[in-house]
Amino acid sequence: MTTLHIVDDDEAIRDALGWLFQSRNVPVVGWASAEAFLEAWRPDTGGCLLLDIRMEGMSGLELFDRLLARGCRMPVIFLTGHGDVPIAVNALKKGARDFVEKPFNDNELVDRVIQALAFDAEQREREAGQAGLAARLATLTQRERQVMDLVVAGRLNKVIADELGISMRTVEVHRSHVFEKMRVKTAVELTRLLTGAA
Amino acid sequence: MTTLHIVDDDEAIRDALGWLFQSRNVPVVGWASAEAFLEAWRPDTGGCLLLDIRMEGMSGLELFDRLLARGCRMPVIFLTGHGDVPIAVNALKKGARDFVEKPFNDNELVDRVIQALAFDAEQREREAGQAGLAARLATLTQRERQVMDLVVAGRLNKVIADELGISMRTVEVHRSHVFEKMRVKTAVELTRLLTGAA
DNA sequence: GCGGACTCTGCGGATATCCACAATAGCCGC
DNA sequence: GCGGCTATTGTGGATATCCGCAGAGTCCGC
Structure with missing residues (x-):
């Protein structure tokens, strides 16, 4: 539920990030492509998304768009090596939680992820209440x-x-x-x- | 009230932007420095702020911070020639409305400014209602x-x-x-x- | 000290809300 | 056709709310 999903087509990076977060007791699942995550995603998938922008196949930005279209409200943190202001501005205005350039500071990234996970947990709690309400309204x-x-x-x-x-x-x-x-x-x-x- | 405030230390740019917006019937006031605007700003100053990042003296970012500290909630659109992702990300996360790199598309910028002005007008209307409520509560x-x-x-x-x-x-x-x-x-x-x- | 607030209370009546018991009627599915 | 759901209405009584009239005590400023 309160899992960090890492989507990056570079196995070395997935592993490195995996180690980093597991060492801080943050449950991690890695995904080798945007397509893989998109297929596995369900409306009740919880946690937080750490998303590489440039990938083989579907880009991180496109994955983000598709998730939004499906009503996903999981906090998304973009990770990118090649900074581009318009892209970052756009992603944030669409609701991305953060946009981090490599190389990044480990501790900072972990902190932001943990905050995002907490935010998601709270949000899901609120929505659970709303769902009960909707059921009663129905x-x-x-x-x-x-x-x-x-x-x-x-x-x-x-x-x-x-x-x-x-x-x-x-x-x-x-x-x-x-x-x-x-x-x-x-x-x-x-x-x-x-x-x-x- | 529904005025666009342009803060830029380059007179040529202020003039150019002034012409652009006046030709679209957007009331404009120009300010030659962050300091000048900060001094003139009052809690009831309405409209929208078009803010250059790099300026002599106080930077646009610092002006933004000081305005936030004073409770200003006017929409702020940053204008910058030298894109820098962390700066843009930071500004947006602090609540800036937009972050535009030069050269920009005139029509797009005008649209965004008009939207920001409308947003500010609505926000002020809401707050006026809240103020009346607060007065009665008192x-x-x-x-x-x-x-x-x-x-x-x-x-x-x-x-x-x-x-x-x-x-x-x-x-x-x-x-x-x-x-x-x-x-x-x-x-x-x-x-x-x-x-x-x- | 006196007027003016804020707070407190009681009485009695007009309204409004809550609820059990009871009944009629249309629609739908088995 | 019978049972269940929905919508409708009535009677009558228990509670709750709304309000005018009346009175009393405290505290504060002029």
């Missing part, structure tokens, strides 16, 4: 959904009844179903849940 | 504040009364004062206001 019927939206908008039951053209009693029923399905007790809790408050 | 007494926090946390009046060791009636009084001062009618609206929901 159990709502359309009507319940409508009522919920109005409740969260701060409307009173009578107003909701009016806007939906149904009786207050019916609104109450839907409302209580929403509370039950969303596992909250008050409208405020529901609002916090949906607006993602602390 | 009118609350400590007790009202405590009650509000618990209301927004989803607690019922009776629970709040219990936690604060006061009667329910008193909680009701504070609660209604909070609603009045914050200009809302329901706990849900208050929650949305404080958690910054749509």
Whole structure:
């Protein structure tokens, strides 16, 4: 889960980086090509990506683009020997976490990777919560959904009844179903849940 | 307000950029040094900053750092003739909006500046709303504040009364004062206001 | 000292919300 | 057709919230 994925077509570099990180107790998996990693990647793949730019076949940048297109949000640190400002600027603006030129400082790189791994772990935790929320939302019927939206908008039951053209009693029923399905007790809790408050 | 500030010690470049942007109806102010802009800058200075890296005296990077330290959140686009990856990476990671190497494409630069100006305008609008909110929050007494926090946390009046060791009636009084001062009618609206929901 | 805040409390009533019990009706799948 | 899900509504009562009226104590500045 909290693994560092190293994608580099140079076996010597993979090995060297592998040793470096394993010596710091960072779990590492090496990939000999962008294609190999892309194929193995799954939406639930966690950790952090250390990506060489220049490789045989698919470049690191293209891999990054494809991963983004697939919804990957793993932190990516680019590693490159031939610095190029526009490329670096572009990668960072697309959301890469870092862009490091070789030769690099071992300790610095390890620190950044560890920070990235921690960031990813936190992010995944947040998303797990969101997923549970989405699952609960999915159990709502359309009507319940409508009522919920109005409740969260701060409307009173009578107003909701009016806007939906149904009786207050019916609104109450839907409302209580929403509370039950969303596992909250008050409208405020529901609002916090949906607006993602602390 | 929605002005482009160009900081460059080369008068020829300032003039050229000035012409370019004025021809696109972008209001421009030129500054001959980082020091000059830093002195003129105020927290309510709006717009966008086009910043040369290498200058006599204070460099663009140092100006950026000082502005950040003073809480400036204006979008900053760096302009540089001598690309250097670590510098670019660093600037972007600190929050610079862009990092452009000379020679640049006129149209592209204008587009980016216009986007940055729009972003700044939106950001300022949001912050203006936040300021109004902060002003209203400031009118609350400590007790009202405590009650509000618990209301927004989803607690019922009776629970709040219990936690604060006061009667329910008193909680009701504070609660209604909070609603009045914050200009809302329901706990849900208050929650949305404080958690910054749509 | 007196007026003005902030805090605290009680009473009673108008509203609003929560909920169990009960019932009708359409739609869908087995 | 029967059972299950959804949507609808009603009655009636328990809780909770909203609010006006009334009073009381503290602290602070003029």
